[in-house]
Amino acid sequence: MTAPDDRAVRDQYEAHPYPARDPADEAGRLITGSPSHLLEVEHYVYAGRRAGALTALVAGGGTGDGAIMLAQHLADRGGGSVHYLDLSTASLEVARARAAARQLDNITFHHGSLLDLDELGLGPFDYIDCCGVLHHLAEPDRGLAALVAALKDDGGLGLMLYGALGRHGVYPAQRAIRRLAGDQAGAERLRLARALVADLPAGNWLKRNPHLADHLGGDDAGFTDLLLHPRDRAYLVPEILAMTAAAGLRISGFLPPGEYDPANFLADDELRDRARALPEGERWALAEDLSGALKTHVFYAVKAGNRDGGAARPDDPAMVPVLREMPTARLAESLAKSPRLSARLGGVDCRFELPADSAEIVALIDGGRSLRQIHGRLRAAGAKLDWAAFKARFDAIYAVLHPLNMLLLAGR
Ligand SMILES: C[S@@+](CC[C@H](N)C(=O)[O-])C[C@H]1O[C@@H](n2cnc3c(N)ncnc32)[C@H](O)[C@@H]1O
Structure with missing residues (x-):
């Protein structure tokens, strides 16, 4: 990672480890979410089979949410391990402190780029989490290829990429901030960006996007991640389908599945019937177009040739x-x-x-x-x-x- 943009991404996460987390909070709660909840991995990667002692990679682990959750789930089951990898040492130290607070000894911490997995000698893995990371790379396809190369043939990936429609208004606002404050450093740029958001005119799309309010009013790490990021892009479902297919993957499900079912956004019976008759990928894409609110896409994928893996179906009496x-x-x-x-x-x-x-x-x-x-x-x-x-x-x-x-x- 030597290009100026790559350094800017790393510097951003050195200055603002994301999401902001206090290791002391581990005493009171476990943060759970998607992807990488062990039950989801078993459902969407292992078709409902028990995963056993997984060797997992959390690539771009940030302050540790995914790595800590999965490591805790595996520890509770009594087997398996997690490799955490991130470019940002500040983020890594937060994640490490969280693991220590939980007395988790099944995480190995690595500092580096997921593009260098091969040189780092890491893998192959049963499961790889890459949540909110690939869309920050200069070449997300190259990043995904590096992950697939480190994945076992019967393994799976849990991914999150930004959603284009739910982030409506973000990119014009990022450009406006760059124009008005791009030459300022750190705190001053953040101050000007906050001032701009407070001053946006009524018709501005960011101001009118109700799905982003939590980040706009939130802490500096969240605000910076949304509006001051040196590099990010967002995806429509068909772009994700194309990107994963090109990487030799098959998507086993978007989460929560109800957000990707157009029937939840249509009341008219004839339109619902037409939607129901579409192929799965078309239904997912239609749901995104109808909802307009999906600001992230969380999904699981397995290798295209992995016929025993993928999503579980409730058609077997032995299913739990x-x-x-x-x-x-x-x-x-x-x-x-x-x-x-x-x-x-x-x-x-x-x-x-x-x-x-x-x-x-x-x-x-x-x-x-x-x-x-x-x-x-x-x-x-x-x-x-x-x-x-x-x-x-x-x-x-x-x-x-x-x-x-x-x-x-x-x-x-
Ligand atoms: C938005 S944060 C997401 C953190 C975490 N995955 C989560 O969902 O909470 C993105 C993280 O990816 C890391 N990152 C960006 N590019 C990377 C790369 N090429 N290799 C490894 N980590 C990277 C950043 O340092 C940052 O910690």
Whole structure:
């Protein structure tokens, strides 16, 4: 990494490790998210099989969110390890301190560029996380190729790239700041940029973009990452499909799946039917165009030739359903009171209704029981339910909870 732009990217993250994190907070909570939640990796990379003792790479690990979460999940399972890699020593030190605060000894920290994975002698890996990094490279395709070269044939990637439509207004604002304050250093540039954001006229697209308000009002690291970045770009779904296909990858899912389902953004039955008939990639792209709110694209991918991997489907009685984070009893209790759920997907408030008798099935989802065992439990309790009838009830629950990223198939 020697080009001036590359140095500018590194300098930005030396000055503003992102996201801003205090290692002392590890005592009180584990930050979870996507990609790289172990249950998601099992669902979207290993088709619902238990991943075992993974060797993972978190490329561009920043202040550690993905690396810490995955390392903690692996430690809780009793096996596996994480390699953290970043250009920024300041970020690396925050991540290292967070690992120490959690007494995690399964992370190895490396300082360097993901473009140099080969020279660093790292890999091959079962799983690679690269969240919010490739869009900062001069040649994102080269970065992705370097990651794929370090990935085992049956492994998978969890990626995040910026979304073009949800970031509407960011790039004109970045250009305006460069024009007005580009020659200023550090704190002065930040002060002028904050002044500009406060002074934007009513019609400005950044000011009118409600999906970015959290970064605009937030800490310096977030504000800088959004508006003072020396280099970033954003993607439409078809561009991601082309980029991953060119790298020999197949996308196993965008998250949360409900944000990539056009049915959640259409009320007209005929239009919904037409949307449903489209191929998967077209549906994802249509959802992005309709929503307009997707500012990041989180997705998992496996090698195109990996036929045993990819997304799990609830079609095998041996599959183990698991609720992500949500305690089973709490969800079952709430569904017993009301089968309705609401969620904000792609900037839209959506309402869903589960079948009236969902609570008794949900109460049996413990991340250990397979679908067959849950069916057996219900029958033992007196339910007159053959497999097909049980499966239809489970599918109706899955059809609501999976798109919200609440229910996965993992650890079979
Ligand atoms: C926006 S931060 C994301 C951090 C982390 N992945 C997350 O999601 O919280 C981007 C990180 O990528 C790192 N980075 C940028 N280019 C890189 C490269 N070529 N190799 C390794 N890290 C890089 C930066 O130093 C920075 O820490």
